[in-house]
């Protein structure tokens with residue numbers, strides 16, 4: 001139960017609704033317990049007529065009609081309050097489910113990239129949907145049935161003892177057996193449903209990955225193999241589901257068996273006591289039979305509820321496991337720290353802790369506001385890592401990164417991220433309209449601003465060429481756009497933000513050299529008062545930069561301007577000559 005304590009804050013938040021729910025439940029149960037008493041009274045009236053204690057038939061009829069009307073009234077009132085009971089408890093459970101999902105989602109968002117590398121998307125999705133649903137069963141049905149059972153027990157057993165204590169004892173004896181059996185069954189159900197849950201997780205992950213990577217699957221023609229893998233996985237999942245169904249199938253027969261046993265006891269013991277005169281009225285036996293049936297479901301729910309609580313506990317443990325993860329990168333500075341964009345790296349090294357790869361080794365350089373820096377180097381040399389460190393997606397392992405003279409960790413993280421326009425290597429577009437994808441960089445941007453940014457990113461003409469123009473909705477990952485179009489929409493998204501720092505990570509790789517030239521000219525105008533980083537594999541992209549650094553194995557091996565570097569023997573000159581000859585070809 002320790003993990004479930006996490007939910008106490010929500011119980012506190014909805015305490016008034018819960019208290020009202022408890023009051024409603026008590027009222028509903030009191031009216032429900034009137035029914036057996038009234039049925040018993042009706043039997044007594046008939047018995048008295050048969051025994052000739054009452055001789056007037058119309059008196060019997062009147063008595064019965066009044067009882068029937070009272071029963072109808074009690075049933076209606078009880079039904080109405082039962083409806084309100086469900087409305088209260090189940091509605092609260094839906095509120096808590098909503099709150100918890102939001103809490104988990106917001107926490108996911110705060111967690112650093114390392115967390116996403118260690119945990120699979122399918123697992124993240126399952127904890128926020130399946131696990132939260134299991135927890136809802138605890139905050140809703142489990143609590144509702146517990147309050148219901150306790151109320152019914154106190155009211156019904158109290159009343160039964162008051163009219164026939166010995167018969168009560170015999171009648172309720174099988175009930176704990178029912179409760180324990182249902183509990184044992186529920187534990188077995190829980191064990192099997194945990195396995196079912198694991199397979200559901202695997203199936204979700206498999207499906208999600210298959211359809212995210214559908215292009216690769218189709219391109220390699222491995223649909224049959226993928227389908228076979230899916231079939232194998234879902235076959236195992238089906239077997240586990242069947243195992244579960246077998247145990248679940250025992251639930252109701254077991255209940256019916258034990259109810260039947262209690263009924264036989266009431267009839268046998270009650271009948272004997274009626275014959276020896278311990279029980280005066282036949283109506284008592286009828287009342288008891290109805291009471292036993294009334295108690296059976298609540299007693300069964302004791303076992304069922306304990307299993308729900310166990311499952312909720314297991315799910316909450318999984319949820320808490322993620323909630324307790326501290327974001328590695330946090331905002332510790334509350335005051336605003338406006339950012340101009342003078343950036344310096346001082347002996348910065350960085351090791352990816354999951355792979356232990358040293359991506360940067362003692363890197364030092366400086367860029368000032370208004371300057372553009374080009375970063376070149378072989379693949380895996382650490383170029384993207386430099387950009388990631390500027391956006392504080394990771395913190396440097398050693399050395400110091402300063403922005404406007406302040407160590408990056410001492411800057412307000414929100415201000416820092418707000419002042420960065422980042423275009424990643426792998427442009428990610430959301431399944432939304434092109435316009436909204438661009439406005440993602442500036443939510444309140446006007447249409448004119450969107451057009452201006454698109455024109456600067458040289459993608460406007462492409463967009464207006466689509467039949468729905470800027471309202472064209474992109475598929476998942478923007479698959480309706482070409483690689484170069486995606487990159488340019490992604491550039492428009494960054495520049496519409498008008499940030500003080502622009503980070504372009506090899507984002508012109510899928511664009512032809514002519515368009516690249518046009519974009520670079522536009523960027524030149526836009527970035528006059530900004531600090532711009534251009535990571536590239538092409539000399540043509542970086543040649544106009546104020547400064548160029550060349551990386552190899554995480555170290556700066558060359559730096560200078562284009563003119564300086566083409567006149568110096570080394571990687572840059574070789575690359576330049578190679579790419580120049582390719583262009584001539």
Ligand SMILES: Nc1ncnc2c1ncn2[C@@H]1O[C@H](COP(=O)(O)OP(=O)(O)OP(=O)(O)O)[C@@H](O)[C@H]1O
Pocket residue numbers: 117352354355357358359377378379380381382383384385386425506
């Ligand atoms: N998220 C990560 N987790 C672990 N290691 C990583 C991660 N990202 C990059 N690396 C490793 O760090 C090194 C530097 O990678 P980085 O992406 O910075 O290189 P790059 O120069 O941008 O390469 P490319 O030109 O191919 O984009 C590489 O050896 C890479 O394998």
